[in-house]
Amino acid sequence: MAQDDKAARGPSVAEGAALVDLLLQMADDDLVLGHRHSEWLGVAPDIEEDVAFSSIAQDEVGHAALYYELASQLGAGDADRLAFDRPVGERRSAAFVELENGDWARTAMRHFLYDAFEEVRLDACTRSGWQPLQRAATKVRREEFYHRLHSRTQLHHLAKAGGEAFARLEHALADLWPYVASLFDLGPHAAELRATGVLPADAAALRSAWEAVVVPELSELGFGVPACGGTDATSAAHRGAHHPALAELLTTMRAVLDVDAAAASW
Amino acid sequence: MSAEVFEPYQVFVRRDALDAMEHVGTVMAASPEMAVLVARQNFLRRDAAVGLWVVADADMHSANTDPQFFAEELDKSYRRVDGYSDNARRWKRFKQQALQLQDIVRDLESKEG
Structure with missing residues (x-):
C-alpha cells in the first residue's frame, strides 16, 4: 500500500464511523440479497x-465478505460476527433487498433493478478517496459485469415473451418500486462521506444516474415506469425501517449459530 | 421446462489463448444469449478461461452413426508410424556393423599391400 495515500494514515475517528456505516450498508445489502x-x-x-x-x-x-473485512479492519469487530451476529436493529440493509423473493418474475426484476443500483454505487466507490474502498469497488465491479x-x-427474454411473463413482471415492478428509495438512503453520515471524498456522490445523484439507466430500458420493454421521486412509500424509504421478512431471513441464516454458538466456526 | 422453448446447446471452452476449443458439455437454454450466460456459470464457476462457444444442436452436422462409417476391418499397420519408434536403436546397430565392415576391408587391404 502506497505510503502517500490516505489509507496508510488511516481515516480519522469520525471518518471511521462514517466509513464503517457505508461498508455495512454495502455488505448487508449484498449479504441479504445473496441469501x-x-x-x-x-x-x-x-x-x-x-x-x-x-x-x-x-x-x-463474497462481495459482502470483502466489505465486512474492510469494516473489521476499521475496528468494527470480527467479519463473521458482523455478518451473522447482529440483531435486526443494527442491520443496515435496505428493505428493497429484504423483501421475500416472490415469484421468478419478481426475483428477475429485483435482480435487474438492484444490479443497476450496485453499478452506480460502485461507480461512485471507484472514485473514492479511501483507497481500500476504491480498490475493492474496482474488483467487485469487474465481477458485476x-x-x-x-x-x-x-x-429482456421474460419481457419479450409477453403474456403471463410480462404480466408478472409488471406486477413485480409495481410491488418493488415503493422500496427503491430504501437503496438510496446513504445513512446519517452521507454528507460527511461526500465532503471527505469517501463517497463522492449524493443520494440524488446516484438515484438520477440509476434512473437514467433503468427507466429507458424498462420503457423500451413496454413497462409503464411508476412516477419517480416523491411518491415512494416513506415508511420503507430509510435503511432503519426494515421489512418484517428480514427477521425470518436472519433466523434461517443463523440456524447453525443458534444451535451452538461456541461450536460455530468458519 | 418446455421443449419448444428450450434447446440443447453444446458448450466449448478455450482455457488459454494457446489452447484449442474443447467440448465441455451441454446446456439447455431459451436462446443463444442465455446459453452463453448459463454455460459460463455451469462450466466456469471456478476455472479460468479466455473463450466460450455455444452451438445449437440444430446447427451441428454429425457423421452417420452407422458403425460402418467408422469401419476399420483390414490391417492398417502399414499406415502407422509405430515401426519407426526403434529407429535410433537400428541406426546405432547399423553404424556398428558398418564400422566392423570397414575394419575387415582395411585389414584385407593391408594384407594385400
Whole structure:
C-alpha cells in the first residue's frame, strides 16, 4: 500500500464511523440479497439457471465478505460476527433487498433493478478517496459485469415473451418500486462521506444516474415506469425501517449459530 | 421446462489463448444469449478461461452413426508410424556393423599391400 495515500494514515475517528456505516450498508445489502438469491437453489425454473443463479448468489455473499473485512479492519469487530451476529436493529440493509423473493418474475426484476443500483454505487466507490474502498469497488465491479449482463438478458427474454411473463413482471415492478428509495438512503453520515471524498456522490445523484439507466430500458420493454421521486412509500424509504421478512431471513441464516454458538466456526 | 422453448446447446471452452476449443458439455437454454450466460456459470464457476462457444444442436452436422462409417476391418499397420519408434536403436546397430565392415576391408587391404 502506497505510503502517500490516505489509507496508510488511516481515516480519522469520525471518518471511521462514517466509513464503517457505508461498508455495512454495502455488505448487508449484498449479504441479504445473496441469501435471497440462494433461496432458489434447487427450485429455480431450470437446472442451468439454478446453477447460474446460485453462483451469482455466492458472488454477492463474497462481495459482502470483502466489505465486512474492510469494516473489521476499521475496528468494527470480527467479519463473521458482523455478518451473522447482529440483531435486526443494527442491520443496515435496505428493505428493497429484504423483501421475500416472490415469484421468478419478481426475483428477475429485483435482480435487474438492484444490479443497476450496485453499478452506480460502485461507480461512485471507484472514485473514492479511501483507497481500500476504491480498490475493492474496482474488483467487485469487474465481477458485476457478468451479473448485469445476466440480469438484463433475463429481463429482456421474460419481457419479450409477453403474456403471463410480462404480466408478472409488471406486477413485480409495481410491488418493488415503493422500496427503491430504501437503496438510496446513504445513512446519517452521507454528507460527511461526500465532503471527505469517501463517497463522492449524493443520494440524488446516484438515484438520477440509476434512473437514467433503468427507466429507458424498462420503457423500451413496454413497462409503464411508476412516477419517480416523491411518491415512494416513506415508511420503507430509510435503511432503519426494515421489512418484517428480514427477521425470518436472519433466523434461517443463523440456524447453525443458534444451535451452538461456541461450536460455530468458519 | 418446455421443449419448444428450450434447446440443447453444446458448450466449448478455450482455457488459454494457446489452447484449442474443447467440448465441455451441454446446456439447455431459451436462446443463444442465455446459453452463453448459463454455460459460463455451469462450466466456469471456478476455472479460468479466455473463450466460450455455444452451438445449437440444430446447427451441428454429425457423421452417420452407422458403425460402418467408422469401419476399420483390414490391417492398417502399414499406415502407422509405430515401426519407426526403434529407429535410433537400428541406426546405432547399423553404424556398428558398418564400422566392423570397414575394419575387415582395411585389414584385407593391408594384407594385400
